[in-house]
Amino acid sequence: MAARPAGRAAPTLESVAARAGVSRATAGRVLSGSTTVGEQAREAVLRAAAELSYVTNRAARSLMTRRSDSVAFVVAEPEERFFGDPHFALMLRGAQSTVAEHDVQLVFSIVSGDAERERFERFARSGHLDGVILLSLHGEDPLPRRLREAGVPVMLSGRPFTPVPGLPYVDTDNVAGARSAAGLLADRGRHRLATITGPMDMTAAIDRRTGFDEELVARGLRSHGAVEGDFSFESGRQAMQQLLAVAPDVDGVFAANDLMALGALQVLGESGRSVPTDVAVVGFDDSPLGTSARPALTTVRQHVSRMGAALAAGLLDEIEHGRPGAPVILPTELVLRDTV
Incomplete structure (x- = not known):
């Protein structure tokens, strides 16, 4: 993206909309990551923003939309378990690649004990997050239910241990x-x-x-x-x-x-x-x-990376449209090597 010449006024959302030939509201939806705008209008807005070196004012957008533009990726395991198993890193990569396409920040957290869980819940309920992806829950973990009761969208990796109404998840067969x-x-x-x-x-x-x-x-x-x-x-x-x-x-x-x-x-x-x-x-x-x-x-x-991407996509869709999606079950396949 080209640098703005010294002394020139910073481009505004209005100037981006004018150059793209769309309304201010449409330009705002595109630049906030909405998926409800037509492809032609979306490309025009993104092209205009690039030509004008427009940078979204995240703070102002948050005030307007009441969103933080941040979602959390939360693993309910000790640190040594997370860092010792490539499964989690692959899942994180898939989620990160998806949220990055929507100009959303991914916050990573490990919650392996009651104190960490309570601290994270306070953080999520205080408006710092638009939604949460939860991985590796054990037993009757109350965190997903408590977050949803507080109005925080949640996507769960894996079928819940006990069914929670309205809780979407992504799992492997x-x-x-x-x-x-x-x-x-x-x-x-x-x-x-x-x-x-x-x-x-x-x-x-x-x-x-x-x-x-x-x-x-x-x-x-x-x-x-x-x-x-x-x-x-x-x-x-x-x-x-x-x-x-x-x-x-x-x-x-x-x-x-x-x-x-x-x-x-x-x-x-x-x-x-x-x-x-x-x-x-x-x-x-x-x-x-x-x-x-x-x-x-x-x-x-x-397909672990696909699971991470599906988790992020489902969460962003619920944040955008206000309703949880259906569970997603991904297939498996045998990989034949030398131990059979």
Whole structure:
């Protein structure tokens, strides 16, 4: 964007509207990120704003629209969990790319305890945010319900643990993904199957366990063990050790995320078992870490960046139109590598 010559008056919304040949109201809607303006008018306004080096007066716009032009991306996990799992960074990238297109600021927050949760709730209720994206909630977390009761739009990553009227969410088809993982193991001749689940106060973990069990029943197989982890690498190690202790003849393992699968691979190697000759392993996520493992991890891909983008798009749509959208369920796909 060209710099404005010294001494020239700053361009106004009126001058942008005049150059674009539209009303002041239309120009204002375009520059505030509205999606309700026709493409031709939108392009004319953006072109005029660029030619005039117009910069939106965010403070004035906030007074007019009563919006902060900020939304929050909130992860309900400890810091070490957030920074140790690429899943969250990929989700954040997808959300950021979407809000940036609408000239909206994304505020990032970690809330892992009651004090942090209460502090964030006060911040959100005080008008600093137009909406909130919530990730990785456990159990009956009251935060989404309390925020919506306060009039703050909320989008949830994952199906809520308990249904909340009017609470939209974006999720992966976890049941189908887990069924495909168990089915792949069975198709490769593995019939002594076990699973490492995620924490069972999270719907993703519940649904992945459900899918695994359903596929075994459909094939006339019985489970050779299920141990709960917490989606971390170390919990995958511990769970694999427990499985080998109770079912040393296990020949196939489905781990509910890639980090736990990588922990399981390490234990299998330490125990002298060859992967996939002795034990086949399938993860879930398609984390970048899985491609660098040796052997490279076969996994169920969920489209994490797309989920982040869908969360942000749904939230911005509710902020713009005042009504929540319908839940969004994204498909999964198997990614075949070297552990099956």
